[in-house]
Structures are given as C-alpha cells and as structure tokens.
Amino acid sequence: MTTRPGGRTVSTSASPRDRRVTIGIDFGTESGRVLLLDLRTGQEIAVVEVRYPHGVIDSRLPSNDEELPPDTALQDPGDYLDVLYRGIPDALVAGDVRTEEVIGIGIDFTACTVLPVTEDGTPLCQLDRWRDHPHAWVKLWKHHAAQPVADRLNEVAIERGEDFLARYGGRLSSEWYFPKLIETWQKDRAVFDAMSAFVEATDWIVWHLTGTLIRASCSAGYKACWSAKEGLPSRAFFEAAYPDFPDPSQKLGTSFVPPGRRAGTLRPVVAARLGLNPTVAVAVGNVDSFVAVPGAGVQRPGVFVMVVGTSICDLVIDRREIRMPGITGVVENGILPGYFGYEAGQAAVGDMFAWFGGRLLGLTSGDSGAGTNWYEELERAAASIPPGASGLVALDWWNGNRTILGDADLSGVIAGLTLATTPTEIYRSLLESVAFGTRRIVENFVDHDVALTEVVACGGIAERSVLMMQLLADVTGMPVTIPDSSQIPARGAALFGALAAGSARGGFDDIERAITELRPETSGHYEPSQVNTVTYDEIYSVFRALHDELGREHVEWLHRLKQIRRAASAARP
C-alpha cells in the first residue's frame, strides 16, 4: 500500500472547520485508488492506492490448480472490499479528515467487469459450493474468452438489421455484458441457474455500501446495449442467435439510474467499519474512464477528452444523438446527465511503448543511476528527431484497432524501414502512430457533424510524455491541455459523491456547477506548431491510406496472418 499526496497541498485560506469532503474511489485493473476531495477548494487532500491481492486471475483460480482456458481474465471481489476497508480509513488518517467532514462517496470501476451473485448480493465465488467454478468469479473487462459469442451476436444482428447496432459503431465487443453472460450460460449452466443476478462490479460495490441494488445506466448503456428510449435488444434477437437463451433482462434487470443520482446512504455496519457517518450519501456507480470528463473539468461539447494510459479512451459529450460508425458507443446520460456521451479509443498505447523498450530492445524499466529510466532516455532522443526525418509511418494496431475499425484481429505495421533506421526513430514513429490514430478518430467525429476544437488529456502518459502531447497537438492541429491531477477518474467520482450528497449537506445539486467550481488547475498546455502540422499532414496522408487499405479494403491480409499464427501456435508442441 502506498500513500501519495495530491498534486496540490492544503490551502491555508480555507478553515478546516468549514471543510466538506467527498470520497472518490477509482477501481482499476490492478488496484483501487481512494481520493479525498475538498469541496470548497478543489484540493486533493489525500490519495491512497490499494493493490488487489489476487490481481488479474488468468492462469489458475486461487482455490485450485486447474489451468484456466486461454483469454480468461478473472478477479476476486474480496479484493475490491480491501480497497474500501483499508483505503478509506488510511486516507482519512493521511488527510487528517474528521468523520463529520465526509458527506458523500462516488465510485467508478473498470467495465464491463461483472459477477454472478445471490439474491442478497453474495458473490457466487465466495460460496464453497461454487468456489471451483471459474464462471462463478468476476469476469474482468479484458476477459476475452467470449469472442465466439460476440461474433455470433454480431452476425445475427447484422443479418436481422438490428437498429441498436448503430449506437455501437456497428459492432458489439466480446468484452461486453451479453457475451460474458451467454458464455456462462453455455459453459456452466449450473452457475447461470444459481445466480440471482449478473451485476457490474460498480453496481455491486454500491450495493455493498448501501444495501440496495441500483444499476447504473451508463454501464447498461455502453456495455449491455440498453437505451432509455429503446430498452434492451429484443428477445427475438437473442433467440435468433441462441434459441434457448432466456429473457435477457432476467439477470440484468430492467431499471437503470443515470449518473449523479444518489443510490442511498451507508449501511450502519459498513459506516462503522469505514469510520464514517451512516448519513454519507453514495452515488450511483460509474465507469472509470467516463468520470474523467467531469474530473478533468470538462462540461461542454467540442472538447475531446482523452484518458491516455495502457490504452486510450476518448470521450465527447453532445446534446444530440448522432449515430455513426467508428465509435465504441453513444449513450444518453452515459457520461454527464443531460448529454449524449460518445466513446471511442485506441487499444495499444502505453503497452505498445513498453513492448518496444522492454520486449524488443530488452531494456529494464528501473531507474538508471542517473535517476532516469529508458522511457525518459528514449523520449529525449526521439524529441530531437525532426518530423518526417525518420521516413517511417506505423499503424498502431499492436492490440488490434478499437475504433475506427473495431477489429481485434488487426496487427501492427511499420513502413519506411531502411538500413539507416535507428531504434529511436522507430520509437518516435510509434508515438506518432498513436497521434495519427487519434486524428483518424477526431476526423470521424468531425465528419459526422460533431465539431471538436480542443483536446483535454489525462492519465499517466499525458502527465509524463511531453513529446506524446506535443505530437497530439501537431498531428490533430488542436491545442492540448493537461489538468493538474494524477487521479482524474477518482476526482470525477468524488464529484458524483458531492452530487449525491446535494447542496443542502454541503455538496452540489448541479453537476455542471460542481465541475466549474472544482475544475483542476492546468499542469501543461501544448499549442500545435504550424510547421510541424504541415509535415504531419503529409505523413498522415500515408497513414490514412495504409489504415484504410489494410484495415478495410484488404482487411483479409492481416486477418490471414492472424489465422496462420493461430493455426501454427495451436500445432506448437
């Protein structure tokens, strides 16, 4: 467990006596981060990170020695409770926050991260009867074993001309709710029958805190194909794909609540364990990347919000619902109440850079004697290469293409290699490829009448990589601003906690006002360089041509390589 202070220290102007504090908890892939936000000053009073003891379970269950099938990614829900019961008390101590100062809690979670539970909310995997069943555990967002189900659902949806598909860029992902649920129905009917519900972890945590199951509309909208106007995809659709599959709402429920609403208050027994008052309001759960929008201080259309880390999640809000290809989804009230929330993204970013330095060059990530690591050294060298001088262009598909193409079977490409090409030039071309991929997504929004004028970027790489941020500005031609917080999602969650508490208790009634008043300072700002933009326009024309040719016109080429690879790997001794 590590403790680190927020980007800013406590201001002396605000008297601690008047302080009103909310807790934002950001549940990630490997750990949860608990943040305490001062609602008067916007200061991050304390941040505590709690790592999940079991991490990502992808080889063996904690309970036995059987090897899990490929593409499995599970978690232990007990790890999430650790974040609550160790993280919140530690944060209160670290921030010197008194019980009565805390008025609300908001949480955000990776999604679609789902678990089967009994009627009282007990996870099946915590019962001896089901402990050895992999499908009784939490299926993490990146559990990809349900790809055949997703393929089947896409096939049938296209055949039937299902209208809902247009809200999801024309394609459902294997990471979403129904592929994961139907996989359980197919592979372990006993677990399927035994579960009372199959709930998003974000809803499960809120349920644990309040004692009431309130399902968030944002995860239902983005991950379970639900919309406020049209409900779920029809039963006929599911029956066409899987004839005996029961009513899709059976395990999902039918009632969903938009973000910012109050789900309830703390159960007394939970409040006592956390050292909080039972009057503390708990907000409806949320999805991790989406809360970055309010967390970063964005409350208007036209801003392209990027969460830049291992991968990139792009978020845009607009008053209109525009159905377009090339996005992950568009959901009413999906990000902020009163707006349609659009999501897009890139599948390999930080992990592509890590691949290059770590796996390809064999560099070790520890600090060197000089106090720098290889990322910094490579970036410093790459920054001195003029745009275009490498002669390289790469397609950033090391992990497939999330959007525009929504195709996990694409793979990365580097073109322009010569005997003079240096490792540094390749590294720079990978950074550039991310910027080009972003521009392709931006252009798609603009082509579909969603005007964009600026970028707000947060996440580890936004904070650390000056070169990556300047490239985003130069390649998109838009200014890029970095908010001054290392915990933008937790900050966004805390804002929803303030909304759940309401103004009467010292919080807010209006999310837009909360965002405006608690907008973080700016830690970085990048203007596009006119000279570089001209060069990158030219290189982008090659990127775009290769993107369309290898990702659309002749998608069979890269697909064939993947098929051959699978066949060869399967035959491997």
Add this chain to the structure above:
Amino acid sequence: MTTRPGGRTVSTSASPRDRRVTIGIDFGTESGRVLLLDLRTGQEIAVVEVRYPHGVIDSRLPSNDEELPPDTALQDPGDYLDVLYRGIPDALVAGDVRTEEVIGIGIDFTACTVLPVTEDGTPLCQLDRWRDHPHAWVKLWKHHAAQPVADRLNEVAIERGEDFLARYGGRLSSEWYFPKLIETWQKDRAVFDAMSAFVEATDWIVWHLTGTLIRASCSAGYKACWSAKEGLPSRAFFEAAYPDFPDPSQKLGTSFVPPGRRAGTLRPVVAARLGLNPTVAVAVGNVDSFVAVPGAGVQRPGVFVMVVGTSICDLVIDRREIRMPGITGVVENGILPGYFGYEAGQAAVGDMFAWFGGRLLGLTSGDSGAGTNWYEELERAAASIPPGASGLVALDWWNGNRTILGDADLSGVIAGLTLATTPTEIYRSLLESVAFGTRRIVENFVDHDVALTEVVACGGIAERSVLMMQLLADVTGMPVTIPDSSQIPARGAALFGALAAGSARGGFDDIERAITELRPETSGHYEPSQVNTVTYDEIYSVFRALHDELGREHVEWLHRLKQIRRAASAARP
C-alpha cells in the same frame, strides 16, 4: 593480409610433377582474393586475401581534405595492383606452387567499376595534374551520385520507346556505365576531355597484365547497354537526353570480346614481378557475381544460382533471349559463352540482418565467451519458431527493391506486430522476407517461360545460415545445394584462366567440360519440407499482395515517405 587454405587439402594421389594450375582473382569491394586451382583435381591449393589500403573512398580523397559530395564511392586503382603483386607471390608460396605449373590467370571484378585512363592505360588519378579531381578516380559500383543522370536517361528512353530498355527489365541503374560517364562530362569536363578511355576495372587489370586493351562483352552488355546484335543505344537517344554529349562509343570503344577468350599473355616485366612465366595466358575480364555460375559447377539452364551475401545476385542461363520485366538484364554470352545470361537480385540481405542485430538491438558482432556470435544465437532461437507462428510478414526493401521492381525509393515494411512479438520472431521474419523476395523473382522467370527446377547457392550466408537455406527451399519449393568452396567467384575466374590457356597447355578448350570436371563437392543440401511449404504458400500470398500493392499499385505511399524524409533531413541543422 590473411592466408587461409581452401576447403580441401592437396590430394596425395596427384603427383605435384603433373600439376597444372590456374590463378583466379576475385576483386571485391574491400579486398581482392587470389586463388590457386589445381586443374587435375579441382582442389583449391591456396587462397590469399589482400585488403585494399584505401578501401572505399567516400568522405575525402587521399590527396586532399575536401569533403566529397554525398553518394560518392571511389577507389584507388593502385590498390588493385597490390592484390596482384602481393597476393600472387604469397599464394604461390602458401600453395608451394612452382612457376612452370601456372598456365593461366582469370579475373573477375565488381562492376560497373570504371576509371578514366590515358592512351597508355595510366589512370588519370595517378597523374599529379588530376590527383585532386574526384572524377579522375575509380568510380566504384556503388557510387550513386549519378542518380539524376539515370533518371533522365530512363525518362527519355521511355518517352522514345527505346527498344534496348527491354533487355534491362525496363529500367537503367545509376550504377551503370553511362550515368557515371555523363556525370563526369557534366561535373568535370576537363577530366572528361583528358581521358582517352573510360574503362571497366576488370578490363584495366587485364590491360595491365597483357599490355593490350581488350574489353569484355559481359560488362559492356550488362552495364553499358551494348548488345552483340544491336550495338549501343543510338547517338540520337543520348542527344535527346543530353544535346551536346558526344558519340557514346568515344570513351567506351566499339569492340567487345566474350568471356572465356584469351586476352593475351603476361607482359615480361609483369611476369617477372609476379614470379610467373610470360607464357601464362590471361583471360578476358569478367564480372564478380557472374563467374559464380561456372565456379559453382553450373553449366545448364533450369538452375537458379544465388550469390548470397550483403545483397543477393541471382543468375540464370538459357539458350533463348527472352525479354522480360523484373530482371537486371539479359546479355548474350554474358555469363557463359553460347548462352543468354539473366541477372536479377535483392538489394538488402546480410546488411538487413546486420541492421537488425547491430543497429536495432545493439548487439556486438564479436564472438561471445561461448564461442558463438549473435548471428548464431539469433538463428538458433529463430529456428525453433514454427513457420507462421510469429504472425509476421516483412517486405525486404531496407535498401529498396533491386528486382522485381527496380526501385531504390521503396523501403522496408513489417506487418503483423503484436504486444507478444519477440525480437527472435522479427529476425525470423526478415530471413523469411528474403526467401519470399527470392520466390517472387523465381516466379517472374517461370511466368516468362524460363523453367527453374533447383537452386545452387553460394556466398557467406549460404555457407553459414542453415535456417536461411532451409527457408529458401521451403518457400521456393525447390531443392537448394551449397557447393563446397568459400571462394566460388575466384574459382570461376580460375576456370576462365584454364580456358584462356587451352588444352594444349594443360587447360581446357570447352567451358562446359571445364565446369563438369572441376565442379566443387557439395557442402550442404536442403530439400523443401512439404508441411512448411503449405504454410509458406499462405504467408507468401500475403507477401505477394503487399509487394504488389505497396510496390506497384500504390507505390506513391512509400515514395512519399522517402520524399518527406529527404526534405526533413535536408532541413536538419
């Protein structure tokens, strides 16, 4: 200077008293190799390598400090004489060969490697008057500064529908005779006017040895666009490109002699310095890679001869002249008398592998403690990866594409990269890319009615890389044989020396008989694996698609990257 014995030792069955020996001298880019061949047994009696003291002159002339223009590559002709006067006496001592045993000399040379000389054969650069003129020195084959001239000649030849172009795959190279000569005419008219002739180094050495200028038809055919039937390109063609350029035969001459003929015998003064009899016959000069055909023991059509080193030179002989695109050239008597000789090739092979390990991974080429070097270690690891398991395919254009496309402005491509891709997988994909490039060339021959049934490969990589050779077999579907000699070209040159001597003096009158009787043993043989061939057929279909798309249909994409790179590099401080 290093001395190393041939692959085989002197047999005791042949009495040294009966021995008849010829000398083959292979003039390469950095050194010359002198080989003594026993004509009775085919044994390589001795090999002596002499490095050129001045190597490749590409930054400054030996005579002054002025920086040479980019793409310049010159040599000092005095270095070639060093090979004669140090290498031959040393080889005679090393092989314990007596003066009277030596009956002939054959030489081969890099081409087009040309120098301006006075009427008596004195190189202009050896005269004080011209010593500071770069154009007075030898222009080495890889002197690329005449690219603008080549571009102009190609443009005009295509405009005028010049028929001769069809003998050269539709495209002249900047490495050839007239681009280099016209460059001198443009850049240093005084040198142009002062030279009596502009001669191939191979002809200059023969001239030095015999006292007579006899020009070889093979270099004239492959490098100066001459053919026995049609002569040189017309004066009108040259005038259309360069209005004032004089008669093209003025510096080249008009009479050319096919390989295998006797050019003369040793000048007494030269014979004395070499420790040889003045009766020793000297063969007409030859081109280095071409003599690999007889050197490797190949004397029939249907065999695809590959010289595999830094780059690959492919050679095929046929009784018919078939004009086809996608080759470097076809020349009557160009390789063996009585045949049309076809040349093709790949521009980056050994140097692409060296780039990967050295420049990209930063490995050092020295032997490790275990007595292996990184080539061996990477190859051992790469050999354990099943075909197709990497999911990668590369286009081997790190140095442009020599044939099929004859396009120096293409560049390398790697497709299929994922977060799981390893350095070893990329290394294997580079080896595979060479095999795919070879298959593309083989298919081009077969498509144009030149049937091929087997591969004979020589050169450093053929001797050392078992994996590369097996890949060639698996990808082309043809058996690959490696002749047992590390000096195949010098061996081929020695055969021509035996032909020049004639049977009356203990040599041969018939090249085919000489080849048959002196064919080297086999050091390696690779049969295609049926299983691997099936997998490689599939991967090749992707290679071929990318090859045609990026090298032809949309050649502007990689060209644009090169243009952007040039512009960016030119603007570099």
